[in-house]
Amino acid sequence: MNNFQYSRATDIADAIRLLAADPGAKLIAGGTNLIDLMKENVERPSRLIDISRLPLRDIEETSDGGLRIGALVPNSDLAYHPLVEQRYPLLAGAILAGASAQLRNMASVGGNLMQRTRCAYFYDTATPCNKREPGSGCSAIDGLNRNHAILGASASCIATNPSDMSVALVALGALVHIAGPSGQRTVALTDFHRLPEDKPHVDTNLGTGEIIAAVELPKHGFARNYSYLKIRDRLSYAFALVSVAAALELDGNAISEARLALGGVAHKPWRSLEAEAALRGRAASPDHFSRAADLLLQGATARAHNRFKIELARRAIVRTLIQAASATPQSQAHKKIA
Numbered sequence: 062m063n064n065f066q067y068s069r070a071t072d073i074a075d076a077i078r079l080l081a082a083d084p085g086a087k088l089i090a091g092g093t094n095l096i097d098l099m100k101e102n103v104e105r106p107s108r109l110i111d112i113s114r115l116p117l118r119d120i121e122e123t124s125d126g127g128l129r130i131g132a133l134v135p136n137s138d139l140a141y142h143p144l145v146e147q148r149y150p151l152l153a154g155a156i157l158a159g160a161s162a163q164l165r166n167m168a169s170v171g172g173n174l175m176q177r178t179r180c181a182y183f184y185d186t187a188t189p190c191n192k193r194e195p196g197s198g199c200s201a202i203d204g205l206n207r208n209h210a211i212l213g214a215s216a217s218c219i220a221t222n223p224s225d226m227s228v229a230l231v232a233l234g235a236l237v238h239i240a241g242p243s244g245q246r247t248v249a250l251t252d253f254h255r256l257p258e259d260k261p262h263v264d265t266n267l268g269t270g271e272i273i274a275a276v277e278l279p280k281h282g283f284a285r286n287y288s289y290l291k292i293r294d295r296l297s298y299a300f301a302l303v304s305v306a307a308a309l310e311l312d313g314n315a316i317s318e319a320r321l322a323l324g325g326v327a328h329k330p331w332r333s334l335e336a337e338a339a340l341r342g343r344a345a346s347p348d349h350f351s352r353a354a355d356l357l358l359q360g361a362t363a364r365a366h367n368r369f370k371i372e373l374a375r376r377a378i379v380r381t382l383i384q385a386a387s388a389t390p391q392s393q394a395h396k397k398i399a
Contacts, residue, residue, distance in 0.1 A: 063099070066108040070115060073240050073274065079110045081242050081270030088112050088272060090133055091167035093160075094176040102186050103193060117171075117274060120144065126280035129238075132171030132273040136226065137162065139170060149282040151308055154289040154390060155229035161298050171273035174227060174237070174253065177264060178220040178328075179300050180209070191217045192261045199261075207366040208302065211374070212358070213327040218261030219364065221325055222254060223300050228324035229289060231332050232306035234279050241271030250276070254329035261328070283308030283320065288384035290391045291324075292377055301325030303374045305381040309345065316340045316349075321357055321382075326374055333357045345386035347379060354378035 070076035080086050085107030089095055098104035117131035120142055128144060139145055140156040156165065182188045182200040189198035201209050201219050209219040227250065235250045254265055267273075286309040293299040303325045310318035319340035323331040336356035343349040354375045361371045384391055 063102070063105050065106050067111065068108060069111040073115060073117075073272070076110055076112050076115065076272055077240060077242055077270050079108070080272065083108050084269075086110055088175075090169040090172050091135070092172075093164050093168045094172065098177065098184075101184050103184060112272070123277065128278040130170055130276045130278070132275055133169045136160075136165040136168045136170070136173060140165070148284055149229075149233065149278055150284055150390065151282070151287040151289055151306060152226070152229045152233060152278070154287075155225045155291075155304075155306060158289060158291040158304070159225035170226070170276055173224055174250075174273060174276070175265065176223055179223045180220040181205070183220060192220060192257075195260070195262045202364065205366060206364040208300070208325075209364060209367055210327050211361045211363055211367060211370050212323070212331050213256045213329065214362065215257045215259065215261070217259050218257035218328065220257070220261065220328060222327065222329050224330070225289075225291065225301065225304060225324060227254070228304055228322050228330045229306045230276065230278075231330040232308055232320040232322040233282065234320070236277040236279075237273060238275040238277060239267065239271050240274045241268055243268075245274070247277075250330075251332055257328045281310075281318075283310065283318075286311055286385045286388055288381045288390040290377055290381040290384070292373060303370060303377050305374075305377045307378070307381040307385040309340075309382070309385045311345060311386065314344050314346075316343055316345055316386075319353075321353060321378065323357065323374060323378075326361075326370065331357070340382075345382075347383065350379045350382040351375075353382065 068079050087106040089109045090113050117133040119131045121129045123129050136156050140153045145153050182190050183192050188200040191199050199218050210221050230250050236247050237253050239246050289306050291301050291304040301324050306322045308320040319337045336353045340353050
């Protein structure tokens with residue numbers, strides 16, 4: 062039995078104060094990841110700070126035509142929100158590709174961004190894991206690494222980020238609004254998650270005592286030419302081997318704007334500005350899509366069991382771009398349950 066204290070934050074300032082006062086504290090909202098980790102003795106918080114009643118459940122239009130999403134908005138509410146379905150269907154599709162309906166009903170936007178890797182060695186406390194115990198080693202490097210990273214990995218960690226929602230948010234150019242002891246700040250979602258380098262136990266660039274307050278989407282949501290493709294071992298309730306978020310702005314058959322991001326391949330959602338730039342001004346053709354895929358995957362490194370992911374990712378990128386260009390997005394085959 063792991064003893065811990067429980068506190069319920071009365072407002073954002075109270076949550077920050079409680080979090081900053083106890084280095085071993087963890088925030089809990091939906092609990093869809095944290096509770097699992099506690100059951101497996103991976104996480105052993107000294108205190109749980111319940112933020113589920115904070116006023117962070119609003120979805121509001123911003124003054125410049127974007128959307129501000131509170132950190133406690135449930136994933137299901139976000140996916141089925143009329144403004145998200147109309148303006149940001151790429152995000153809605155990515156959310157519906159993840160987890161199960163029951164989990165999406167509980168999981169929050171902030172919690173989705175903060176969820177930890179599903180690497181089997183991270184969950185197995187009998188094996189070394191630098192993410193769980195810094196300096197102990199990475200069992201996945203010479204172990205079973207079929208699901209592991211091909212981009213951005215290090216000698217310390219080859220785990221992947223499990224979030225579908227984050228991949229779409231990165232492609233859309235989302236911002237994260239953060240509140241902390243020093244006030245408020247905003248970071249691009251591309252800079253929110255970290256690569257492992259020599260500190261794989263640090264997943265994000267949140268500072269001590271900081272919490273996610275909201276996520277902001279820009280005005281342009283690529284509502285016509287988009288697609289989110291998730292390749293996995295089974296149709297539902299499985300994490301991505303490779304996922305692709307693609308969004309295009311077309312002038313006839315010419316690409317005037319492009320966004321590309323990958324999931325399931327790195328410690329963070331993977332976006333390449335170089336690959337996107339290579340598409341601008343080009344015709345929406347398989348040849349140009351293949352060139353973008355090569356740029357997005359440059360530097361990819363395979364391990365003993367995940368070499369197939371490089372070619373899988375290349376084909377998935379081309380396929381997703383073809384779907385986006387033809388305005389025939391991948392169907393997630395999920396229906397809203399009343």
